Amino acid sequence: MITVLSGGVGAARLLRVLAAHVPATDLTAVVNVGDDFCLHGLTICPDLDTVTYTLAGRHDEAQGWGLRDESWRVMDELAHLGGPTWFRLGDRDLATHLYRSQRLAEGATKSQVSAEIARAHGVDVRVLPASDDPIATTLTTAQGELGFQEYFVQHHHQVPVTAIAYRGALTAAPGPGVADAIEGADRVVLAPSNPLLSLAPILAVPGVRAALAARRGPSVAVSPLVGGRALKGPADRLLEELGHDAGSRGVAALYGDLVDTWVIDEADAGDAGDLRTQGYEVRVTSTVMGEPGRDARLAAAVLA
Ligand code: FO1
Numbered sequence: 001m002i003t004v005l006s007g008g009v010g011a012a013r014l015l016r017v018l019a020a021h022v023p024a025t026d027l028t029a030v031v032n033v034g035d036d037f038c039l040h041g042l043t044i045c046p047d048l049d050t051v052t053y054t055l056a057g058r059h060d061e062a063q064g065w066g067l068r069d070e071s072w073r074v075m076d077e078l079a080h081l082g083g084p085t086w087f088r089l090g091d092r093d094l095a096t097h098l099y100r101s102q103r104l105a106e107g108a109t110k111s112q113v114s115a116e117i118a119r120a121h122g123v124d125v126r127v128l129p130a131s132d133d134p135i136a137t138t139l140t141t142a143q144g145e146l147g148f149q150e151y152f153v154q155h156h157h158q159v160p161v162t163a164i165a166y167r168g169a170l171t172a173a174p175g176p177g178v179a180d181a182i183e184g185a186d187r188v189v190l191a192p193s194n195p196l197l198s199l200a201p202i203l204a205v206p207g208v209r210a211a212l213a214a215r216r217g218p219s220v221a222v223s224p225l226v227g228g229r230a231l232k233g234p235a236d237r238l239l240e241e242l243g244h245d246a247g248s249r250g251v252a253a254l255y256g257d258l259v260d261t262w263v264i265d266e267a268d269a270g271d272a273g274d275l276r277t278q279g280y281e282v283r284v285t286s287t288v289m290g291e292p293g294r295d296a297r298l299a300a301a302v303l304a
Pocket of ligand 1: 008045050066089152
C-alpha cells in the first residue's frame with residue numbers, strides 16, 4: 001500500500017505514473033484542501049479535482065487543471081453580467097462544483113463527496129481530502145492578506161509574499177482514513193508539489209504529522225525542483241522570499257526527518273552529496289513526467 005501526499009498537477013501526474021506500475025487499489029492520495037474556496041456560492045476543491053480528473057484521464061493536459069474538451073459558455077454569460085470571471089470554471093467542470101456543493105448542503109462530508117466523484121469517474125485510487133475541516137491557505141503580501149486563489153490566479157503569484165498561514169489547520173482533524181493510510185502504508189510518498197503551498201497545509205494538521213512521525217517504513221519525497229527551479233508555479237521564489245535555503249537543501253529542510261529518501265532530478269545531481277551528508281538516501285533520475293521511458297524510471301526510483 002502506497003500513500004501519496006498530494007497537491008495539484010505535479011502530484012496528479014506522479015499518481016498517474018505510479019498507477020501505471022502498481023494496482024490503483026494499492027494507491028491512496030491524501031490531497032491538500034488549503035486551496036479550496038467558495039465562489040459563486042459553490043465549494044471548489046481544485047487539488048481534489050485535478051487529482052481525480054488526471055487519474056480518470058479526463059484532465060486538460062496542457063493546462064494542468066480542469067477537464068479536456070471544455071466549453072466556456074457559462075463564463076461568457078457571467079462576463080456579460082459583469083460577474084467575477086478571473087477564476088475560470090468550464091461548463092463541464094462546473095457540474096463537479098454543483099454536485100459537490102449540493103451534497104455538502106445535504107450534510108455529506110468532503111470525504112464522502114470526493115469518494116462519490118472519484119467513483120463516478122471510474123477512479124480506483126482512494127482519493128482522500130487531508131481533512132474534512134476547513135483549512136485556508138492565506139498569504140501576507142504587499143497587497144494585504146490574500147486567499148490562496150487570489151494570490152495564485154488573480155495575482156498570477158507575482159506579488160512578493162512575507163508570510164503564509166494555513167488557517168484552521170491546527171484545529172483540523174485528519175480526514176477519515178487519512179491517519180491510517182499514512183501510518184499503515186508500506187511507503188509514503190511526498191509528491192513533487194509546492195512544499196509551502198500544497199504539502200505544508202497537509203503537514204500542518206497535527207494528526208497527519210503525528211501519523212507520519214509514527215511510521216517505521218520508508219517515506220520518499222520527490223523534489224518539486226528541476227535545476228533548482230519550479231517547473232510551474234512559485235515554489236522556488238517563495239523559498240527565497242520567506243528566507244529558506246534555495247534548491248534541494250531548502251526543500252529538504254521543510255520536511256526534515258519526516259522523509260528518509262529523496263528523489264531528485266538529474267539537473268540537481270550536484271545536490272545529492274549534500275543531502276547524503278544530511279543522512280538521506282538519494283536517488284537521481286528525471287522527475288519531469290510525460291515520456292514513458294522516463295516515467296518508468298521515476299516510478300522505479302519512487303517504488304524501489
Ligand atoms: N488556475 C488558473 O491559473 N486559472 C484559472 O482560472 C483556474 C481555474 C480552475 C478551476 C478549477 C480548478 O479545479 C482549478 C483551477 N485552476 C486555475 C488551478 C488552480 O488554481 C491551482 O492550480 C491549484 O489550486 C494549485 O494546485
